[in-house]
Amino acid sequence: MHSAPLPPLLSPGVRRAALLLLGVMLALMSSTLWAHGVNENDKAFIEGASGVNIIPYMYLGAKHMVTGYDHLLFLAGVIFFLYRLKDVGAYVTLFAIGHSTTLLLGVIFDIRANPFIIDAIIGLSVVYKAIDNLDGFRTWFGFSPNPKAAVLIFGFFHGFGLATKLQELTLAKDGMIPNLISFNIGVEMGQFMALTIILLLMNLWRMSDSFRRSAIVANAALMTAGFLLIGYQLAGYFTQGA
Template sequence: MRRIRPTAAVIGLVAAAGILTIAAPAAAHGFTSVVYADVTAQGGTVVSELKLEYDLLIVSAADAEDDDSLFDDGTYAFEAQDAQLQVQALEDHIDSVAAYVTAGFTAAVGGEVCPARLDDELEMTLAEGVPYVRLTVVSDCAPTNDGHVITSTLFGDDEGYVRDTKAVVTYDLDLQHGSAALDAQHPSFDTEQTGWERFWSFFALGAEHLLTGIDHILFLLALIVGSRRLREIVLAATSFTIAHSVTFILAAVGVVSVPAVVVEPIIALSIAVVAAWYLLRLGRKREHVDDLSRRSGPLGLDRSGWLRLAVVFVFGLVHGLGFAAALGIDQPWSWTLLWSLLVFNLGIEAVQIGIILAVFPLLVLLRRKAPKTGMWVAGIVAAGVTAAGLYWFVERLLGA
């Protein structure tokens, strides 16, 4: 097989530009958001500690309460990337913030919404590298033996700023403890929810997280185009799955904690490295990329193959930390918690397998029927993914 001609390089640059067009808005916000909530009973009250995305809270509360000065002050603080200014902007307009939050996150007993107020203490934090504000809603509920209904309509589709907002709720209430995932179709849950309801909510949350996580999808595409046989993609996917499952569970239960400012740039770098690996190998070989005659060693992998597998495993450990940050569960270890984590991870794996089954056979067929075209297509995809990974890496470093 001849070396890639200049035409292929030009096409690769076009593909890179196309993927960067997707990457740029995806790296910023504006598509979806996650609300994190930890709900507990304290005496005769229900205490809900919330983590809300700062920029969305500013625009949503300002719009809902017709408070233009909140928008101006909050936007200035957000663009200045100053946590103290951000807290000050919220405190200066606490009535508007409280009205929006207490209306959008409620606890109810017997069909009646409990009167709620906002605690005075506010704190800035990060979730997946995005500024979040931590605040507390205190709901005064009457004693009950029938359980509580928790509802979240924060950052709804009708506001027009984001879509498909999820609320990940952990709770210790009514002698029940566990987790729930809420969305626009299912904005509420009862503390007496069934096991099947909990299973489906976390399975769907895991699946949707991977489907909407363009960075994780591009990493998977880099693995696919860099694999020449089914054995290679199976080993690479298995290595990635084992690695991210380990760190995902350890981070979610609080055993491991790594700041998002470290995790997010490395995730971006992993995309570029794995995709560029294929491009480097492609540039060194003058013969068929699919020629397996030079393979040797256990499982049919040569030294380069095993090195690639080790790199995928290491980066998989980092991706697991990113998955854990997306889930946002922060509660003591329990079997219920482990069950929720495993189901969330199962949703991720289902989508991952689906993407491999959809893309890899097409790539193999193309390589066999038209080897030259197949090489160009794989190279174009790898070039675009590499460019996107490098773009995110620089952006996340500068934003850290």
């Protein structure tokens, strides 16, 4: 996994490419960064529905995952240097176990935390994975965290982030558990669809001669995006949620 050691200093060309890539990412993120959550139509449905609604909740779960830029950035980082489907499956399974556990338990037992702090930790997970891909922990600190344990632990926080979105709504008690399970199944379906697209694009990129060189730029941009997510969420915490 640690195939791209972190250079002591990026060349001017790489820095320019990183800035260009970062600018594109910011433009794509700017209109949706604060909107990540449950939109008004979905909110109206959830708060007005009663009884078991398996298909609608599966749809909502899938929709939340495929539009969840923070989850997708982390997953992209996780699979960045994974070449075997066996390894991809192992890491994605750990992530799924983590976020499924806290999503279900958080809502069922009404375990609450400030959503801005949870989302800031999710941003931190993106930063962690980018540094790990660049072998920065070993280069800078002389050790490397256990990658599977880290994916599982951050999976818990990603699931808790999903739980905080649902906790902001008034969920009907009638059919809540089947609906939550359906929502979680939808999340897994959305994750599978998004991961399939990411893997296809990643494999096409890996076949290019520039992959090794541009991989450093991509992970530097990924790290920057993670720091931006952290900054936005902490700004929201201090201005709205403290």
